[in-house]
Amino acid sequence: MSKSKLEPNVLEEIMAKTGTAESSVIAILQGVQEHYRYLPREVFGYIAARLGIGVARLYSVATFYENFSLEPKGRYVLRVCDGTACHVRKSIPILTRLRAELGLSEATPTTEDLRFTLETVSCLGACGLAPVLTVNDKVYPAMTPEKASELLSSLKEEE
Numbered sequence: 001m002s003k004s005k006l007e008p009n010v011l012e013e014i015m016a017k018t019g020t021a022e023s024s025v026i027a028i029l030q031g032v033q034e035h036y037r038y039l040p041r042e043v044f045g046y047i048a049a050r051l052g053i054g055v056a057r058l059y060s061v062a063t064f065y066e067n068f069s070l071e072p073k074g075r076y077v078l079r080v081c082d083g084t085a086c087h088v089r090k091s092i093p094i095l096t097r098l099r100a101e102l103g104l105s106e107a108t109p110t111t112e113d114l115r116f117t118l119e120t121v122s123c124l125g126a127c128g129l130a131p132v133l134t135v136n137d138k139v140y141p142a143m144t145p146e147k148a149s150e151l152l153s154s155l156k157e158e159e
């Protein structure tokens with residue numbers, strides 16, 4: 001069993017900065033996600049109690065915003081843009097190549113060792129650079145399956 005993600009001191013530290021008003025919910029969840037790289041379910045009860053709101057309310061915020069994740073993510077989050085501009089410029093072969101090299105699929109987007117998560121996004125707002133791939137927040141323009149594969153190798157070496 002992995003150890004519980006409920007660390008009251010971590011949550012208190014976050015809430016010391018954001019405050020515990022209901023209007024701070026998003027800021028608190030952002031802080032939690034920054035710390036764990038996702039929103040562990042164990043923390044919801046604690047936060048809800050501190051804010052005096054229902055757990056369901058917290059879940060509704062967490063599931064409404066695409067940037068929040070209830071599933072653990074890898075240290076490197078690779079996002080292949082599959083918006084129209086990128087799709088037309090062949091983003092799918094890039095995705096297919098990365099999935100094959102990482103042994104991932106749509107249903108299993110994260111490697112077991114939590115090093116890599118591979119996702120698609122609908123448009124990164126950088127269509128002029130299509131096809132685009134991001135690693136965490138860094139944008140890689142004009143990708144090809146070969147370039148993506150090289151990038152993946154260099155990320156693996158970085159560790």
Ligand code: FES
Pocket residue numbers: 081082083084085086087122123124125126127128130131132
């Ligand atoms: S469609 Fe990929 S950046 Fe817009």
